[in-house]
Amino acid sequence: DQQVKQNSPSLSVQEGRISILNCDYTNSMFDYFLWYKKYPAEGPTFLISISSIKDKNEDGRFTVFLNKSAKHLSLHIVPSQPGDSAVYFCAARGLSGYSTLTFGKGTMLLVSP
Amino acid sequence: NAGVTQTPKFRILKIGQSMTLQCAQDMNHNYMYWYRQDPGMGLKLIYYSVGAGITDKGEVPNGYNVSRSTTEDFPLRLELAAPSQTSVYFCASSSGRGTEAFFGQGTRLTVV
Numbered sequence: 001d002q003q004v005k006q007n008s009p010s011l012s013v014q015e016g017r018i019s020i021l022n023c024d025y026t027n028s029m030f031d032y033f034l035w036y037k038k039y040p041a042e043g044p045t046f047l048i049s050i051s052s053i054k055d056k057n058e059d060g061r062f063t064v065f066l067n068k069s070a071k072h073l074s075l076h077i078v079p080s081q082p083g084d085s086a087v088y089f090c091a092a093r094g095l096s097g098y099s100t101l102t103f104g105k106g107t108m109l110l111v112s113p
Numbered sequence: 114n115a116g117v118t119q120t121p122k123f124r125i126l127k128i129g130q131s132m133t134l135q136c137a138q139d140m141n142h143n144y145m146y147w148y149r150q151d152p153g154m155g156l157k158l159i160y161y162s163v164g165a166g167i168t169d170k171g172e173v174p175n176g177y178n179v180s181r182s183t184t185e186d187f188p189l190r191l192e193l194a195a196p197s198q199t200s201v202y203f204c205a206s207s208s209g210r211g212t213e214a215f216f217g218q219g220t221r222l223t224v225v
Contacts, residue, residue: 032212034213041219044203104155
């Protein structure tokens with residue numbers, strides 16, 4: 001059973017527009033959420049994170065929104081650039097013990113010029 | 114600025130062979146992880162370590178073994194390679210529990 005779900009395998013956006021990547025989770029014990037970006041033949045790189053006590057976190061063109069009641073988070077990229085084309089993974093951390101990160105399947109974003 | 118270094122980058126194994134995937138980090142991180150990524154799937158945790166001498170199973174540990182004798186190194190051992198272990202393997206490290214993890218470039222393993 002998937003605890004972190006990214007239901008859109010891919011997303012296409014035009015350069016300059018907003019990209020919105022979505023992530024849903026089922027485990028209410030998750031307390032910290034992260035987004036990673038991955039280019040082909042490279043390892044994932046950390047992009048942005050948000051604690052469960054917040055509902056928004058911004059870093060430049062990237063904003064993550066968290067809706068705890070809906071168990072939903074989203075990553076907004078404004079404006080989108082062709083270099084943003086990559087696979088984006090949502091990840092979540094649980095509260096207890098040595099809890100590690102649980103990853104979604106990823107969404108491939110294609111930003112066209 | 115090496116970060117997390119994985120070797121080899123590519124490997125083809127025959128069924129039943131064994132090999133060790135190497136992982137080293139130079140950030141003095143206590144936490145280290147091994148993930149595998151199958152096509153169209155997310156990252157699944159194989160094993161992790163919270164410090165030298167301490168390891169624990171993740172979501173998909175069967176067919177693998179790990180050791181952590183130093184803070185820097187976290188090798189992953191495949192004893193009897195099977196086609197189901199064809200995957201891309203990523204090693205990662207972090208300074209704290211479930212915090213921002215730094216990933217290596219991955220090892221693409223094919224078992225034939």
